[in-house]
Amino acid sequence: MTKDQLINLLKTKNSSEIDLTGVNLEGIKSNLKHVDKNEIIFRSGDRANSIYFIINGEVMLTKGDEISTIGEKEYFGLDSLNPNKEQNTKAIAIKPGIILEIVLHEKSSGRISTEVGKLSANQFVSNPSKRFEKTVEEREYNSNFKDYSSEKIGDILYVKVKIKKAILTHSKSFLKHMNNVIESGVKKIIVDLTYCEIIDSTFLGVLVKALKSAAVKNGEIVLIYDQSQSSTLFMITYMDKVFKIFNNEEEALEYFKKK
């Protein structure tokens, strides 16, 4: 569906009649936004560029004294259907949630979206990953140091960090290890942080630095960290802005297999 088709669809139908869940939004710029409680999505008077589809959460719309609340699978921001219009409502998330912003008009102020990849609404229908069948023959062991082990699975290098406290003291050795890995020309690198209980800022910095080095060589580093298990490593969850983070080895391997 093209942007125009979507606009026409939204213009002709009533908001309650349209289910955007099944709509293929490929080709249309969209952002997935996590909203927190009391977060203002737009104010009245803001330039209306996007319509918003609530994947989950609740949004309060205020227009003067009029207050309405909308929930899952509903959308708002219809002022944007016509170009060069301003929002005449104020949208505030009253629950933390996920909202899909569908950009109908590029912002004139030139802010670049930080989208990670193409998204479609149905991507959130859970899609259990196929288990990646690995055979022993595919694995050749390259190195096995005390703190980090590297294992080659096809063209993918699997680096396991085997230290509980990944902190400053290990940063230098880990950077060296990663540099060696990258220098060897491997383009697909998985770093497994499952074992780590603590990762400090310096160690995260090394991961970022490694990612940058890999990017120069057109390589990619993905991380394995079980996010469902614990949120103790709070800051690592922030890494998903630049790293793909997977819950387990199979998912990470499948990601690279598809590439």
Place this chain on the structure above:
Amino acid sequence: MKRIFSFIFILFINSSPAQDAYVDSLEAALQASSDVQKINIYLDLSKYFSYTSYEKVIEYGKKALDLSQKLNDKDGLANAFYRLGEGLVNQKEYDKAFEYYLKSLRFFEEIEDPKGIFMANNGIGRAYESAGKYQKSFEYYSAALIQAEKNQDKKQQSVALLNIGSMIDAIGKPLEEKIEYYKRSYNLAEEVGDVQYMVFSLINMADTYTKLNKPNIAIKYLNQGIKIAEESSLNFALFHLYGNLGLAQKKEGNYSDALENLQKCLDYLPPDNLQWKLNVYSEIPELYFLNNRYKEAYESFLIKDEIKDTLFSTNRDQRFSELQTKYETEKKQAQIELLEKDNQIQTLWRNSFVGAFIFAFILSVGLYNRYRYKNKTSKELTKLNNQLEGELKQAAEYIESLLPPKIDDRIKTDWKFIPSAHLGGDSFGYGFLDENNFAFYLIDVSGHGVGAALLSTSVLNILKSKSLPNTDFYNPAEVLNNLNKSFNMEEHDDKYFALWYGVINLETCELVCASAFHPPAIGISNGDIMRFGKKEMMIGAFQDYCYENANYQLSKGESIFLFSDGCFEVETETSNLEFDDFVNLLHTAAQENNEPLEKIHSSLLSIKNSDKFEDDFSILKISF
């Protein structure tokens, strides 16, 4: 058994009158003699005891030897060595005997004594014979014969022939050949009229014929011998003659005569020669039996056993005493060795003790030096450490001095900043941008130490002085984007920083904020908990990264807590503190009007079960 009586008597060169008076006269002669005469007297005395006492032979031989050595009398030396060889060979000390015979041969050859050379060769032959080396013995006896022929001494030739003859069967030649040698020996002895050697030759011939199963010829020769011996009173020869006669007659079947002659031979038995007596009594019981004299056979058998026992015990005693002597010698030797060993051990102990002492001394000196050095270094280290700690403390004080004063206006602020021992790189600030807009921010530089602190303060100063070019400080995202563009971690020792920057509009009660790798600020209002700030990358990592603002609706009386990750990344004894737990802690503390930050800090310390944080503890409370 048949050979038991065929003793070979050699070297009866001079017949011995065997008179005690002879010895006495010689002993008496010693008193008035010169040394040279004394040597001869000693040699004569030694020779006199040749068949009676080997000990005396050796005793007088030694006396002669000592005196000869004193006088350097080569003749005396030669004869003395020969006498010692004679004595020792009978005592079965073959090795020593051989040695002395050889020495005597050397001296006899030196003084060119032909008789001596003959005697020495003969002696060496005897020593070899006694040691069972018959071929060697045969050679030396032959050498003695040649010497005797050279000397044209028929008596010597007779002796040599007798000795050679006795070796014939031993070196594997037929018995008949022996008789040739004995016959020649007898003829030569007869020529010079030496009865002794005539008798010896006859005994040996008879023995050989008995062996050759010709007892009648043996008896004929023996009777001839007895006749000669009795005429010349050769008593010791008569023992052998009658003994051998008895054996020959037994072989012939004439048991009564055999018994008679064997009993007769005992009359001539040299005193105390039990072995010879036993030899005789080995035959007597059998002969009594053959003569049907059973009672006497039994009695003589008992006598035989008695002799055997006595001889055995004598032998045993002798052996025992020999063994005793040997044992004592060995014991003494062992003791000497033990003593030497003991000495060695003591020396070793002493040496090792000295060594250990020296080692201990060196070690203690080394240790003392090390201790001194360590003390010195540890003192220096402590000094340095104190200095560093002092400097870190100064840096912390400097950071604290840059922190804003707490305000109590339209906006109330409170903060708690506890830098870690090694400085965590935290800093924060706030201030009114205009009368309605209040900006506040917190910086957390990665890593620890002075470097992190320096970077932190420089960022803080930029934000405080709003000195970032072309930047709208009302727009947090722009602040972050511009900071990120001008700051590259590769240029700053791989250091990056987390930043939370927010602006509160008091008029609209709105908060606009942007966060770079910073945990969200927490808003608490009427029991509601809000999170302010998005997940974004750190500043310094990706230069074209684009930060976005987040807007929040606030309500009057709301409190906002802004804090660094050091506050909630707390290791407890069992696990790590969950972020949500920390938020709940904030929520609880916020309800207290009295010093909520102090409460948070103490609660976290009690959870942590410690008295300090690893990282900087920085928390900021804004309420309006």
